Amino acid sequence: RGSKFSVRHLKMALLSSLRTPGLCGALSHLAMHIPLNLYKCVAGRVLCQLQACGAADVNAAVRSASAAFTVWSKLAGMERARVMLEAARLIGKRREEIAEIEVVNNGKSITEARLDVDSARLCIEYFAGQATTLSGQHVQLPGGSFAYTRREPLGVCVGIGAWNYPFQIAAWKSAPAIACGNSMVFKPSPVTPVTAVLLAEIYSQAGAPEGLFSVVQGGQETGSLLCHHPSVAKVSFTGSVPTGKKIMEMASRGVKPVTLELGGKSPLIIFEDTDLENAVRGALMANFLSQGQVCSNGTRVFVQSSILPPFLKEVARRTKAIQIGDPLLDETRMGALVSKPHLEKVLGYVTQAKKEGARVLCGGEPFIPADPKLKDGYYMTPCVLDGCTDDMTCVREEIFGPVMSVLSFDTEDEVLRRANDSALGLAAGVFTKDVKRAHRVIENLQAGSCFINNYNITPVEVPFGGYKASGIGRENGQVTIEFYTQLKTVVVEMGDVDSLF
Numbered sequence: 001r002g003s004k005f006s007v008r009h010l011k012m013a014l015l016s017s018l019r020t021p022g023l024c025g026a027l028s029h030l031a032m033h034i035p036l037n038l039y040k041c042v043a044g045r046v047l048c049q050l051q052a053c054g055a056a057d058v059n060a061a062v063r064s065a066s067a068a069f070t071v072w073s074k075l076a077g078m079e080r081a082r083v084m085l086e087a088a089r090l091i092g093k094r095r096e097e098i099a100e101i102e103v104v105n106n107g108k109s110i111t112e113a114r115l116d117v118d119s120a121r122l123c124i125e126y127f128a129g130q131a132t133t134l135s136g137q138h139v140q141l142p143g144g145s146f147a148y149t150r151r152e153p154l155g156v157c158v159g160i161g162a163w164n165y166p167f168q169i170a171a172w173k174s175a176p177a178i179a180c181g182n183s184m185v186f187k188p189s190p191v192t193p194v195t196a197v198l199l200a201e202i203y204s205q206a207g208a209p210e211g212l213f214s215v216v217q218g219g220q221e222t223g224s225l226l227c228h229h230p231s232v233a234k235v236s237f238t239g240s241v242p243t244g245k246k247i248m249e250m251a252s253r254g255v256k257p258v259t260l261e262l263g264g265k266s267p268l269i270i271f272e273d274t275d276l277e278n279a280v281r282g283a284l285m286a287n288f289l290s291q292g293q294v295c296s297n298g299t300r301v302f303v304q305s306s307i308l309p310p311f312l313k314e315v316a317r318r319t320k321a322i323q324i325g326d327p328l329l330d331e332t333r334m335g336a337l338v339s340k341p342h343l344e345k346v347l348g349y350v351t352q353a354k355k356e357g358a359r360v361l362c363g364g365e366p367f368i369p370a371d372p373k374l375k376d377g378y379y380m381t382p383c384v385l386d387g388c389t390d391d392m393t394c395v396r397e398e399i400f401g402p403v404m405s406v407l408s409f410d411t412e413d414e415v416l417r418r419a420n421d422s423a424l425g426l427a428a429g430v431f432t433k434d435v436k437r438a439h440r441v442i443e444n445l446q447a448g449s450c451f452i453n454n455y456n457i458t459p460v461e462v463p464f465g466g467y468k469a470s471g472i473g474r475e476n477g478q479v480t481i482e483f484y485t486q487l488k489t490v491v492v493e494m495g496d497v498d499s500l501f
C-alpha cells in the first residue's frame with residue numbers, strides 16, 4: 001500500500017531480458033541460455049544470475065556486426081536516418097515501460113528515468129539529422145585535376161557502458177556510430193544489464209539490419225575481449241578513470257581510436273552577487289541527480305564567504321526535504337544507490353570526511369524506506385559537508401554518491417586556482433549576475449563541459465566531454481561525427497602523368 005514497487009516490476013524486467021532471443025542477431029542462440037542477472041538495488045535482492053559472454057559469444061557478435069556493416073555502410077544517409085527516426089518514435093511510444101524497467105535496473109527515480117529515456121530519443125533524432133548531412137570536400141587542383149574527400153565510417157565499433165545512465169549511454173554511443181554508417185557491439189555494465197537490450201529490440205523493430213546493434217553481457221573479461229578483437233575498429237567507453245586507462249592501453253595495441261567519458265571532481269563556483277535561490281537549486285542539480293552517481297557532478301561547491309551562512313541554511317533545508325524511497329512513485333526524488341558495496345563505499349567517504357574535520361550539515365546516513373518490501377534496498381540520505389578544505393579526501397576523490405562538499409573562498413583568482421587544482425576536468429559551473437565575470441571565469445576553468453547559472457544540463461545538440469584525465473573525444477553535437485568517421489582523400493588526374501622517371 002502506498003507503494004508502486006511490486007513483483008510485477010521485477011517480472012517485467014525479467015521478461016524483457018528473456019525477450020532477448022531474436023533481437024541480437026547472431027546472439028539469439030546464446031541468449032536462450034543466458035539468464036540475466038538483476039541486482040535489486042531497489043529491494044536488496046538478487047533475481048537471477050548473469051552468465052558472462054565468453055570468446056565464442058564475442059566473436060559471434062562481432063561477426064554479426066561486420067555483416068551488418070557491409071549493408072548499412074552502403075546506405076544513403078537519408079536511408080539510415082529513416083530507420084533511426086523510427087527507432088526514436090518507438091522509444092517515445094514505449095517511454096513509460098523503458099523508464100520503469102530502468103528504475104528496476106538502476107534504482108533511480110522514475111522522474112529521472114523518464115528524462116533519461118527522452119535524452120536517448122532526442123540523441124537518436126539529432127544524429128538521424130546528422131546522417132543526412134554527412135559529406136566530403138571538393139578541391140580544385142592545377143590543370144583541371146581535382147581532389148575530393150569522402151567521410152567514411154570506421155567499421156564495427158564497441159560501446160562499453162557504465163551503470164549510472166544505462167539506457168541513455170547506450171543511445172549516446174550508438175546514435176552517432178550508426179548515423180555515420182558503423183555498426184556497434186555494446187556491453188552494458190553487469191550491474192545494469194537490462195535496458196540496453198530494449199534498445200537493441202527497438203533498433204531491430206525499426207528496420208535495422210540484424211547485428212547492427214547487438215548487446216553482449218559480462219564484466220571486464222568480456223570487455224577486454226571486445227577491446228582486443230582484431231575486427232573492432234573503435235572503442236567508446238564511459239566509466240571510471242582507472243578502467244578508461246586500461247581501455248586506452250588495450251585499444252592502443254590495435255591502433256584503435258577511443259572515446260573516453262571518465263570521471264570528474266568538478267567545481268561549482270558561487271559568487272556573492274548571485275541569485276541565491278537559483279544558486280542553491282543549481283547546487284542540488286549538480287550533486288543529487290541519479291543519487292549523486294553522475295560523472296559531471298559539481299561536487300566541489302565553492303561559495304564566496306560573504307554568502308556562506310545563508311547558502312548553507314538554504315541548501316540544508318532543501319536537501320533535507322528531498323523525498324527518498326520507492327523510486328517508482330512520482331513524488332520520489334531520490335531512489336536507491338546501485339549496489340550494496342557502492343553504498344558502503346559512499347558512506348565510508350562520509351565517515352572519512354568527519355574524521356578529517358568536515359562538518360555534516362545533513363544526511364550521510366543509511367535510509368530505510370517505510371515500505372517493508374524496500375527495507376533491504378541501498379538507500380541513503382543526501383549529505384552536505386561544510387567546512388571542507390582542499391586537501392580532504394572528500395574534496396580530492398570522486399565519491400559518486402549524494403555527497404556535496406562545500407568550500408568557501410574570497411577572491412576570483414583564488415577560487416580559479418583552487419578549482420583547477422585537480423587531475424580531472426570534466427565539468428564546471430559558475431553562478432553570478434556579472435556577465436563579464438561569468439565568461440572570464442569560464443574561460444579560465446580547465447573543463448570540457450561548462451555551465452553558467454545552471455548545472456548538469458546536457459542538450460544533445462552540444463558536445464559533452466572532459467579535459468585532462470576526464471577523457472578523450474566528445475559525445476553529442478556535430479563534432480562527434482569526426483569521432484565515428486575517417487577521411488579518405490582521392491586525388492584525380494585529368495591530364496597526363498608527368499613522370500620523373
Ligand SMILES: NC(=O)C1=CN([C@@H]2O[C@H](COP(=O)(O)OP(=O)(O)OC[C@H]3O[C@@H](n4cnc5c(N)ncnc54)[C@H](O)[C@@H]3O)[C@@H](O)[C@H]2O)C=CC1
Nearest residue numbers: 161162188189219220223224239240243246262263295400
Ligand atoms: N565517471 C563515471 O561516469 C563513472 C564512474 N564510476 C566510478 O567507478 C567506480 C567503479 O565502478 P565500475 O562499474 O566498476 O566502473 P568501471 O569503470 O570499472 O566499469 C565501467 C564499464 O567498464 C567495464 N570494464 C571494467 N573493467 C574492464 C576492462 N578491464 N576491460 C573492458 N571493460 C571493462 C565494466 O564491465 C563496465 O561495463 C564507481 O564506484 C564509481 O566511483 C563508475 C561508473 C561511471
Ligand SMILES: C[N+](C)(C)CCCC(=O)O
Nearest residue numbers: 165289294295296456458
Ligand atoms: C545527463 N546528465 C548530465 C545528468 C548526465 C550525463 C553524463 C553521465 O552519463 O553521467
